[in-house]
Amino acid sequence: MKKSIFLLLLIIGLVLIGCSNSEINNITNMDKQVEEVDEKSQEESADNKEIELEKNIIDYERIKPNENGQIMILMYHGIGEEESEWVRTAENFKKDLYTLYEKGYRLISLRDYINNNIKVEAGFTPVVLTFDDGLLNQFNIIEDGINRYIDPLCAVGILEEFYKEHPDFGRAASFFVYYPTPFRQKDLIKEKFEFLIDNGYEIGNHGYNHENLGKISIEAIQESLAKNVQKTSEILPEYTVESLALPYGAAPKGDDYRYVISGDYQGFEYKHRAVLKVGSNPAPSPNSIKFDPYKLPRVRASEMKVQGTGIYDYLEYFEKNPGKKYISDGNPDTITIPESEIDNIDKEGLEKNNKKLITYNLINANTDEN
Numbered sequence: 204m205k206k207s208i209f210l211l212l213l214i215i216g217l218v219l220i221g222c223s224n225s226e227i228n229n230i231t232n233m234d235k236q237v238e239e240v241d242e243k244s245q246e247e248s249a250d251n252k253e254i255e256l257e258k259n260i261i262d263y264e265r266i267k268p269n270e271n272g273q274i275m276i277l278m279y280h281g282i283g284e285e286e287s288e289w290v291r292t293a294e295n296f297k298k299d300l301y302t303l304y305e306k307g308y309r310l311i312s313l314r315d316y317i318n319n320n321i322k323v324e325a326g327f328t329p330v331v332l333t334f335d336d337g338l339l340n341q342f343n344i345i346e347d348g349i350n351r352y353i354d355p356l357c358a359v360g361i362l363e364e365f366y367k368e369h370p371d372f373g374r375a376a377s378f379f380v381y382y383p384t385p386f387r388q389k390d391l392i393k394e395k396f397e398f399l400i401d402n403g404y405e406i407g408n409h410g411y412n413h414e415n416l417g418k419i420s421i422e423a424i425q426e427s428l429a430k431n432v433q434k435t436s437e438i439l440p441e442y443t444v445e446s447l448a449l450p451y452g453a454a455p456k457g458d459d460y461r462y463v464i465s466g467d468y469q470g471f472e473y474k475h476r477a478v479l480k481v482g483s484n485p486a487p488s489p490n491s492i493k494f495d496p497y498k499l500p501r502v503r504a505s506e507m508k509v510q511g512t513g514i515y516d517y518l519e520y521f522e523k524n525p526g527k528k529y530i531s532d533g534n535p536d537t538i539t540i541p542e543s544e545i546d547n548i549d550k551e552g553l554e555k556n557n558k559k560l561i562t563y564n565l566i567n568a569n570t571d572e573n
């Protein structure tokens with residue numbers, strides 16, 4: 204009985220792959236898959252196969268992977284002593300990390316999200332952390348004459364400590380900085396940048412001096428964005444800035460929006476692969492037809508003045524609607540979705556990225572088994 208369910212699921216998967224693609228390499232994939240199944244049926248004993256099939260079905264039942272679900276890109280600003288709209292206390296930031304960890308969220312980098320290279324374990328949900336403005340309380344190095352250490356109450360200090368205690372949570376965050384003094388310690392800019400890059404963090408563009416890109420000329424927009432990227436590449440010649448968080452969430456309207464994506468100033472070109480907004484909801488899966496890397500929404504990591512749209516509102520929302528969030532199948536090369544999501548999948552994108560689509564239908568599986 205279980206064998207027939209597995210074959211049914213497999214056939215559904217193959218048919219869907221077959222339907223959505225016409226290129227030869229996909230037919231090759233199909234052949235390969237069928238070959239693999241043939242090999243298995245020859246080599247494995249009936250007992251082993253029964254266990255294997257059971258595991259597959261149990262996994263779907265238990266994990267309910269949905270790699271077309273939504274992903275939170277959390278937006279932080281300051282980490283400070285008093286909670287306010289744009290400030291999180293160290294204690295509350297720790298609480299956020301712990302809550303995310305406990306509820307099955309795992310950190311991924313913005314780059315891995317954009318590249319659709321999501322590597323969290325099966326059953327877990329990816330989350331992206333972002334910090335705007337390059338404040339001292341995001342990355343503070345304390346030198347007291349005897350000791351030199353990362354302030355345990357700044358964002359990086361808290362993240363590092365949490366990672367040490369919970370390595371399976373992951374280590375990633377994007378810091379969107381502006382100039383002249385990212386993280387506000389003039390002599391330590393390079394050292395901090397190098398620490399971030401060496402430890403899985405990312406540095407992004409936040410304008411040269413936090414200009415409001417919705418209120419300045421096209422030339423000034425390009426100057427602001429190019430100078431930021433140029434400055435960072437002077438400090439980190441090996442590193443490429445790939446993403447922009449819009450200062451104030453502001454951008455030029457209409458066709459001019461393209462200048463926040465790419466442009467040049469005095470011969471220096473910039474080309475962002477991701478543009479992040481300020482508000483205010485989870486982002487689509489990179490597999491979704493709704494995925495637009497140049498207009499990525501962020502969830503405010505705040506509990507004030509954001510009724511209904513803050514981090515805890517969405518944690519609650521996903522708890523009540525688990526089918527809405529991204530749940531990993533544990534394999535970055537396969538994209539597993541409930542069959543009901545099939546029309547919301549960017550099939551061309553999957554082909555381009557060499558991803559194998561797997562669909563499943565729990566209701567049918569249950570019906571068949573009974």
Ligand SMILES: [Zn+2]
Nearest residue numbers: 335336450451
């Ligand atoms: Zn800002």
